[in-house]
Amino acid sequence: MADPSMYPTDVVRAVPEGQVVYGMQLPIQSQSTLYVAPWEKQAGPAELAQIARVADEAGFFYIGVCDHTAIPARLSDAMGTTWYDTTATLGWLAALTTRTHLLSHVLVLAQRHPLRAAKELSTLDLLSGGRLIVGVGSGHVPEEYELLTGGFADRGRHTDEAVSALARAFTTEFPELPGPRFPANGLGLSPRPVRQPRPPIWIGGSSAAALRRTAAFGDGWLPQGTRRRDLPDHIARLRALRQELRGGAPLDIGTIVEPIHLAGVTGDWELPGYVLKGGPAEIASSLRELVALGVNHLQVRFMARSAEEFCQQTEAFGAEVGPLLAP
DSSP states (O other): OOOGGGSOSOOOOOSOTTOOEEEEEOSSSBOOTTTOOGGGGGOOHHHHHHHHHHHHHTTOSEEEEOOOSOOOGGGHHHHOSOBOOHHHHHHHHHHHOSSSEEEESOEEGGGSOHHHHHHHHHHHHHHTTSOEEEEEEOOOOHHHHHHHTOOGGGHHHHHHHHHHHHHHHHHOSSOOOOSTTOOOOSOOOOSOOSSSSOOOEEEEOOSHHHHHHHHHHOSEEEOSSOOGGGHHHHHHHHHHHHHHHHTTOOOEEEEEOOOEEETTTSOOOOOOTTSEEEOHHHHHHHHHHHHHTTOOEEEOOBOOSSHHHHHHHHHHIIIIIGGGOOO
């Protein structure tokens, strides 16, 4: 269990009070076989830029980019090996967009020294005009973690220390970093982030350890793999832990929605049974069920056969579904 003195002393809400927002993990930039569509394998920067601009114009609260440095051969069939670099891609996207937030989804923070991470992320926040949201996870690929950090079995403790250190580096120009892993304390760090007191930090994961980490260190929660039917229990546990560890401080709570296809926007085609499909009112009604559980940010992904169809679905969602999501 982490030392309470390591917990951030502030809470930074990304989602405006009383609002429900929606965002997306961008396609193309990560191509796990668990979710990659055939068209993405032939797509590249031009299509990624097009989708990011459409999402920005359609009112998406964030666009997200994943994080993996190296995939071992034994996992390449399942995970693929195409994973764009997180901070480099978000920096590029910052110049292509004007309103949407830029989310690391999620950064394996303990694989970086927190001062190095804070330098990169503070620069990104500065260049984007304060649009950064830092999503953080502990990682799940042993070979990658051992190569870059070591001690895969200790990644939970490493992540707690790294999140605490990052929050301090965001808020203090000459931070004293917690834990024994970061001996280089008191070094000046600039540029400073635009958002004050710091960019928000969302914790990814749905394990018991991830929920506790979110309650102790996070400004928000990014569940990973939580099914709709399991969400109420996870949220109840998270709120109980938040009360215990942080006195019930506010917390942005998210979920990843089933893949969506808005009917009538593009040509109809046969879709898997797990797809959330229908007209705007039907889709919005389903999403409001999640909002009623306490969720205030919804991550969506669209079933599409091309980048153009993905953009059409994105535009239609922003215009026709988004306005219906108010709590």
